[in-house]
Amino acid sequence: MPDATTLTSSVLSDRINAMQESQTIAMAKKARELAAQGVDVISLSFGEPDFQTPQYIKDAAKKALDDGFTFYTPVPGYPDLRQAICDKLQRDNQLDYKPENIVVSTGAKQALANAVLSLINPGDEVIVFAPYWVSYEEMVRLAEGTTVTLMGTLENDFKVTAQELEAAITPRTKLIMYSSPCNPTGSVFSREELAAIAEVVARYPQVHVLADEIYEYINFVGEHVSMAQFPAIKDRVITVNGFSKGYAMTGWRIGYLAARREIASACEKMQSQITSGTCSITQRAALAALQGGRSSADEMVAAYRRRRDLVLALCQDIPGFRTPTPSGAFYVFPDVSGYFGKTTPSGDVIGTASDLAMFMLNDGHVAAVDGAAFGAPNCMRFSTAAADEKLREAFIRIKNCLAKLQ
Structure with missing residues (x-):
């Protein structure tokens, strides 16, 4: 007898079966699942400003x-x-x-x-x-x-x-x-x-x-x-x-x-x-x-620029990250392929950026999105749309957990 997955796939359209779930949303979902279990997860996976909508817009x-x-x-x-x-x-x-x-x-x-x-x-x-x-x-x-x-x-x-x-x-x-x-x-x-x-x-x-x-x-x-x-x-x-x-x-x-x-x-x-x-x-x-006008946007940009500079400095302190300087948006996108082939403390081999992202989530409790979702499988995306103290803590965790790879 076919299992439930087979039955579901046969009922659904080819269109939806061929479609992939958004990886940014998928990683955010995994981070929320860990957080629901009481784990202190810092999520740098979602492209969402951490600022409130300006008051005049709410009004x-x-x-x-x-x-x-x-x-x-x-x-x-x-x-x-x-x-x-x-x-x-x-x-x-x-x-x-x-x-x-x-x-x-x-x-x-x-x-x-x-x-x-x-x-x-x-x-x-x-x-x-x-x-x-x-x-x-x-x-x-x-x-x-x-x-x-x-x-x-x-x-x-x-x-x-x-x-x-x-x-x-x-x-x-x-x-x-x-x-x-x-x-x-x-x-x-x-x-x-x-x-x-x-x-x-x-x-x-x-x-x-x-x-x-x-x-x-x-x-x-x-x-x-x-x-x-x-x-x-x-x-x-x-x-x-x-x-x-x-x-x-x-x-x-x-x-x-x-x-x-x-x-x-x-x-x-x-x-x-x-x-x-x-x-x-x-x-x-x-x-x-x-x-x-755009005065409120300009205020946010000043904060994003400061956070970018903070994260770039933190990334430079992590061996194996090759991180170009972003000119806009609120992400950094380092090449992390230097970690491919390394082994985790439990004996698993890091073969892809996806493997590395999952290791960082489970060991360092930091959520990021692997670059394959963006067409760049050697890279990883970190959102800088988070408070300075969260960013500092996140990259300390990342550095510490990556140091465990052999």
Whole structure:
């Protein structure tokens, strides 16, 4: 008689059976399970600011309730919020859009999924710059596209070059996906680097670009450059952003995309059949966030920069870690392959970054995510979105438990 697992797999769709669980969420789940058993776990696995949402944004949400914003919302978002997003894109990114080009979604993740599902047919190739955010590949798989992974080198801060991109483009290439500042590496593409990539894209009219800019405000090098700033390809760029990182609004679940009208309309159609409009209260809070400027974000960035510098110093004290300096976001992404082949006190061999992550969780009680989830199996991602004392304690634990490997 078939076991329960076999029966479940046969009932479920091939689509869901082929899909992997988000590894960041999976590791956070394991950390919570240990914590529930009374273990003092420090989790550096989740990309979530540890700051509270600014008070003026909370106040706007309370006012929205009192003002009766409790009904269904327009699928692409309230008109005044979409206009405010246009104003933000003009002010911060020198991008000229109208509200008809904006679709507000339940998180930037939904905006990304809307775009992929609206553009990709079975067999279309999607070039994904790696290391990449864990959900990109699964979104492409859901759309029945083919992922073509381009890995940037550690020596180039994990950034793909224009020459590497052009060599990977084929007649089946439909889309390029990347993030800057990057999750997981913290790398930031410069204007010159993106200009060179834009020149390549301009030569291939069938190729579109999905630019994930959710970490835009968490930038330690100054200028943030949007791919849509290059006129020759603007109509083929879909820019995705949101409020979770820059405004510490992770639980509010709101993001948006900006694209030419044809693509925006397609994403609106997709969203209309899945979730419809985003939460009314969240949208009023997001409007207040934009109207309040970015001073609160700048305060958080100062803290993230200090934490980055703290963690880099701590990583330098751990033999076997090769850690580039991130230019944005709130992660460090060391190469940990120097520990592969070593043996734990119980006799287990560390063969992969996943093995190392599990050893660190079980022995050092620190949760991190192995790099395979991001397309970089020699690396590991640590979030620096934690208090200074937590970060210090975490890396003391990591150093001590890694010293046990022989």
